[in-house]
Amino acid sequence: MIIIGSKFVAFEAFYKIKDFEDVKDTPSNATVIFDFSTDKHTLCDELRKNGVLFATIVSKEEDILYANALGSSYIVCDKELSVIAQKWADEYLFDAKILLFSGSVDDRDDLLFCATNSIDGILFSEGVKDGSY
Numbered sequence: 287m288i289i290i291g292s293k294f295v296a297f298e299a300f301y302k303i304k305d306f307e308d309v310k311d312t313p314s315n316a317t318v319i320f321d322f323s324t325d326k327h328t329l330c331d332e333l334r335k336n337g338v339l340f341a342t343i344v345s346k347e348e349d350i351l352y353a354n355a356l357g358s359s360y361i362v363c364d365k366e367l368s369v370i371a372q373k374w375a376d377e378y379l380f381d382a383k384i385l386l387f388s389g390s391v392d393d394r395d396d397l398l399f400c401a402t403n404s405i406d407g408i409l410f411s412e413g414v415k416d417g418s419y
Contacts, residue, residue, distance in 0.1 A: 287400060287401060287405075288383060288385065288407025289397070289408055289410075290407065290408070290410065290413035291388075291391070291408075291409055291410030291411060291412040292391075292392050292410055292413075293391065293412070294392065297413055298316070299316075299412075299413055299414065299415045300316075300318065300341055300409070300413055301317070301319065301415050302318070302319055302320065302414055302416045303318045303320050304320065306329055306333070309333070309336075309338055315339075316338075316339075317341055317359065317360070318333065318339070318340050319340065319342070319343065319360075319414060320340070320341075320343065321345075322342035322343055322353050323349065324349070326342075330342075330353075330356035330357055330358070339359045340357075340359060340360075341360035341362055341409075342356075342358040342361055342362065343387065344362070345364075345367070347370060350371045353382065354375070354380045354381065354382045357381075358382045359381075359383065360382060360383050360384075360409075361380075361382045361383070361384050362386075362409055363384070363386065363387065364386070364387065368384055368400075369403050369405070371384045372406065376404075384406045384407070385407045385409040386399065386407070386409070387409050387411075388409065388410050388411065390411070391410050391411060391412050392410060393410070
């Protein structure tokens with residue numbers, strides 16, 4: 287299981303961006319993360335063309351499918367969507383890994399939810415850096 291943002295496990299943080307210009311304010315080889323919508327398809331294309339790994343935060347079922355198709359390395363969602371996303375990821379052999387977002391640092395219940403439901407991993411809030419580093 288992938289665990290990002292835990293005080294118990296070393297991790298590389300994700301860097302929150304809004305547009306491609308924000309990438310310049312992140313470390314080289316960083317994974318960036320942003321709120322996904324289908325109008326972000328050009329951002330996905332730019333990131334992919336420039337070899338930038340990215341994670342997408344999705345809030346709708348159809349966005350799971352689009353985020354994977356557009357090259358997201360990680361698809362981040364809430365509990366309800368994570369179960370659906372993981373089922374589809376397993377069924378259709380997604381390249382993206384599914385991460386449950388947990389706003390509580392090292393939340394035992396969220397961690398066990400991931401394990402019980404075979405979710406690829408968890409992203410605790412401490413694993414996301416906002417703005418310039």
